[in-house]
Amino acid sequence: MSTDEIILDEKENVMSKVEEDIYDIVADKADVDRVKLVRDARLDDLEIESLDIVEIIFAIEEKFDIQIPYNANDAEMEFETVGQVVDAVQKVIKEQS
Amino acid sequence: MNRVVITGLGVFSGAGKSTQEFWQTVSNGRCVIGPLETIPTDDLQIKIGVEIKDFDPKEHFPKKQLGLLDRFSQLGLMAAREAIADSGLTFEGEDGDNTATIIGCGVGGQETIDQAYYHIYKEGRRGVHPFTIPRLMLNAACSHITMENGITGPAYAIASACSSANHAIGQAFHMVRSGLVERAITGGTEACIALGTMRGWEAIRVMTRDTCRPFSKNRTGMTLGEGASIVTLETLEHAKARGAKIYAEIVGFGMTSDAMDITMPSFEGASKAMRFALKDGGLDPTDIDYINAHGTGTAANDVTETKSIKLALGDDHARKVSVSASKSMFGHALGAAGAMELAVTTLAIKNGVAPPTANYEDPDPDCDLDYIPNEARDMKINVAISNSFAFGGLNAVLAIKKFNG
Missing domain, CATH: 3.40.47.10 (Thiolase/Chalcone synthase)
Structure with a gap:
């Protein structure tokens, strides 16, 4: 087993409650099958559009009582994968808790 | 088909409270985007926009009229007054019937809606102001322009969000071109700097926090700015017959x-x-x-x-x-x-x-x-x-x- 796989494996095993909540929100708001939501899943492939992202971010803000400074015009904030959304949210939660 | 010319202009905006002031600003490439002052911004993430400064409606409208005017109607009336005066058009008798008033607006009385909901949901009041509906309705500005001037021809508001004014002007242009009316008062008005509206816009995540930089690679989104602009349109024949000044032809x-x-x-x-x-x-x-x-x-x-x-x-x-x-x-x-x-x-x-x-x-x-x-x-x-x-x-x-x- 390569190092990469071990890290991935550990991550999956210890998937936090936060991560699970985020996946639930994404599945609900973007109407995506929950089992398809893995870190590497691409938003494009899941047909998650920019307006879905805006709604997902809002639901996450409400759920965790945080503010995510997301601007759809900012290329640096473009999310490509589900994992990137999770990481961004976890970072904000850490900063704001 | 008639040729259609523009014979009067009126602008009331943060970039100028008259056409001349407005042109001065834009022809000098001056950006008037700045911190919002007419609404509380403490809880807003987006704190910038364009507001009309130093505008006291009481100086421009009698008390009884003002009671019926949401800010979007006030702005629309201010622009309409300038455009109509600029054109020299009058509306007595058949001239009134022969003039269309087609005004674009995206939302209507946003300040009025905000206030009413604040009273209902926040303050728990049982009643709202009796003029809430006539103030907020999307055709209010249009109707007040007709009332103030006695313009009795076809009149209505057009709503298509950010295209409302162009749809309104295009509609008025077609009416004059086809000969349905000889003259039209048209344009758009929006008073979008209301707290609820700002919240809505910041929620959709397309607003910039610093300034609006269209087509520039480092652009970060749009900025809201309130304002109104009204033009008068006439058939070329009508304009010529009365010796009107002509700005351009649609x-x-x-x-x-x-x-x-x-x-x-x-x-x-x-x-x-x-x-x-x-x-x-x-x-x-x-x-x-x-x-x-x-x-x-x-x-x-x-x-x-x-x-x-x-x-x-x-x-x-x-x-x-x-x-x-x-x-x-x-x-x-x-x-x-x-x-x-x-x-x-x-x-x-x-x-x-x-x-x-x-x-x-x-x-x-x-x-x-x-x-x-x-x-x-x-x-x-x-x-x-x-x-x-x-x-x-x-x-x-x-x-x-x-x-x-």
Whole structure:
């Protein structure tokens, strides 16, 4: 087993409650099958559009009582994968808790 | 079919409380975006916009009239007063029946709605002000313009979000051209700096926190700006008969619906609207000298609009044409935007000066046309188009021509 796989494996095993909540929100708001939501899943492939992202971010803000400074015009904030959304949210939660 | 000319202009906006002041601002490429002062911004993430400063409605409206006026009607009336006075039109008897009043607005009385809901949900009051409905209704500004002037012809409001004013002006243009009426009062008004509205806009994540930089690579979104702009239209025959001054001629109007997405624009839909405006005006793509772009400063609009201009005009002419985004200076007035931009375009044609795209800093490979960066350009403009593309995929493009007799 390569190092990469071990890290991935550990991550999956210890998937936090936060991560699970985020996946639930994404599945609900973007109407995506929950089992398809893995870190590497691409938003494009899941047909998650920019307006879905805006709604997902809002639901996450409400759920965790945080503010995510997301601007759809900012290329640096473009999310490509589900994992990137999770990481961004976890970072904000850490900063704001 | 009648030829249709513009004979009066009125602008009331953060960039100027008269047409002259407004032109002074835009022809100098001055951006008036700044911190919001008329609403509490403590809890807002977006704290900038364009507001009309030093405007005390009590100085302009009698108490009884003012009680019925949401801010969007106040702004609309202020612009209409200037346009009508500028045109010299009067509305006694049949002249009133012979004048249409078609006014664009995106939302209506946003301040009134905010206040009413505050009373109901926050303060738990049982009643709201009895004028809540007549103040907030979308046709209020239109109706007050007819009442103040005794204009008794066809009158209604048109709502298509950011294209409202262009749809209204286009409709009025068609009415005058077809001979349904000889004159029209048209344009748009929007008082969008209300707390609830600002919250709504910041929630959709397309607003910039610093300033609006259309077509610039480092753009970070759009900025709201309140305002109103009204024009008077007449048949050429009518204008000539009364010796009216003529600013420019409206020659074409094109509209399409993307039928695709509620927020994302389509370059095909926008491009077709431009082509239809040209066709309606009997123009070739190569006739166009200047385009007043929709140019909101969002990632999606500016790339799509650039692509749509290339498709409509052909790559070769698209690269020769001068394009600028007035929203870089006075923000996005939503349902009034097209009317304010028609004022810009008309004055640009009349004065031979194309206003710039302000705050342009960094070329974007995906926005590779000539956007008149930062400084106005002296140029002869014979034909121009003014683009409006709305949320909901509703596109409306006006074609305006220098009046050559």
